[in-house]
Amino acid sequence: MEKLFRFLNQLMPLSPELKADLNKRIYKRIAMHGELVIPEGKVCTQLYFIRRGFLRGFHYQKGREITTWFAFENDIATSTYSFLAQKIAYENVEAIEDSILYGINYDDLNTIYRLHPEFNYIGRLLTEKYYFDLMEHSLSLQFQNAKESYLQLITDHPQILKRASLGHIASYLGISQETLSRIRSKIV
Amino acid sequence: MEKLFRFLNQLMPLSPELKADLNKRIYKRIAMHGELVIPEGKVCTQLYFIRRGFLRGFHYQKGREITTWFAFENDIATSTYSFLAQKIAYENVEAIEDSILYGINYDDLNTIYRLHPEFNYIGRLLTEKYYFDLMEHSLSLQFQNAKESYLQLITDHPQILKRASLGHIASYLGISQETLSRIRSKIV
DNA sequence: GTTTACATTTGATAAAAGTCAAAAAATAAT
DNA sequence: ATTATTTTTTGACTTTTATCAAATGTAAAC
Secondary structure, three states, rough: HHHHHHHEEEEEHOOOOHHHHHHHHHHEEEEEOOOOOOOOOOOOOOEEEEEEEEEEEEEEEEOEEEEEEEEEEOEEEEHHHHHHOEEEEEOEEOOEEEEEEEEEHHHHHHHHHOOOOOOOHHHHHHHHHHHHHHHHHHHHHHHHHHHOOOHHHHHHHHHHHHHHHHHHHHHOOOOHHHHHHHHHHHOO | OOHHHHHHHHHHHOHHHHHHHHHHEEEEEEOOOOOOOOOOOOOEEEEEEEEOOOOEEEEEOOOEEEEEEEEOOOOEOOOHHHHHEEEOOOOEEEEEEEEEEEEEEEHHHHHHHOOOHHHHHHHHHHHHHHHHHHHHHHHHHOOOHHHHHHHHHHOOHHHHHHHHHOHHHHHOOOOOHHHHHHHHHHHO
């Protein structure tokens, strides 16, 4: 848990009381490779900090899996829309490597926000960070062709390339797996 | 300004002091149709609430304009990445209808956040809202074809359809203007 | 080491979307 | 109203990407 506090502390110094209140409510969870950390179909109540490992968010569209994000060490992961809006999730979260997570549930997090209004600053900052990430992904989808998107992924997110499967990467880039395979063969 | 306070108040009741501090720092700006409200190439220091009108965000890619968002009455608009990260803007904001805006500058907004930590809650809430909007747009770009994206725009954002030009809408959907025109002719 | 399961590549073909150029339609300016 | 300007549509053609099917490669399980 030390690593989570270091992470939060670098965003904003945490008071001892805030630290204690967080400590009381955060729990540890292990997720093995292939494990569905958050399932679709019900309201997602858990938010996770990734201490170690690799997760992805995906959902089904016309019978196929669409991966919409990847998350690593020091990232926050949840079924975002469902967690924030407290509506039924259509998004699944899966561990694609053995992972160690620190979790907090929705009500507990809101209790923290209520008891420590300054914690909203961290909430705002993290939401902004993930907004930027999404913006980057979205721009790549909007005006780049398959090859350009792939090249950008190579330079901006080599981690994803190394650790995710071709199929997951392809759907993340909004292209078919065959197209990605062909692009890759031409580049190397 | 009454309308802005009503908007904020419905997110969280504003204390009289907060209201006064906002009042001191918020100014009014008129932007005419075609006016560049925020230009690229320098750090964006202004955030606007749209009292009335219609704006779009766009940037240039391979010599062409790419529209990434539209914003209406009761929306917040700025060159998002530049404003939040205080980095050089690559995004322009243009009024595509005569508009009335309420603005605040970056330092003043942060003064508000400092003097009134609870205002971070509103900041978090609004960031989350725009995160959802972006997510919706991004998903549409990722796994829908041109026709599906257009049909979704018709049902989800008829306002955009009515008020934006074909070229703007096409680039927003990530397709060429000719393709959009052909799709439209087949549907009607 | 062989079998089984799963992931990736390759080939042939079809569908979707882009490009360039010109015509038509809609708006704005005089 | 007429002209000028901008926006939208249409046509011919090219490029990109998807799809389906099969082959190959890789890794785990027995």
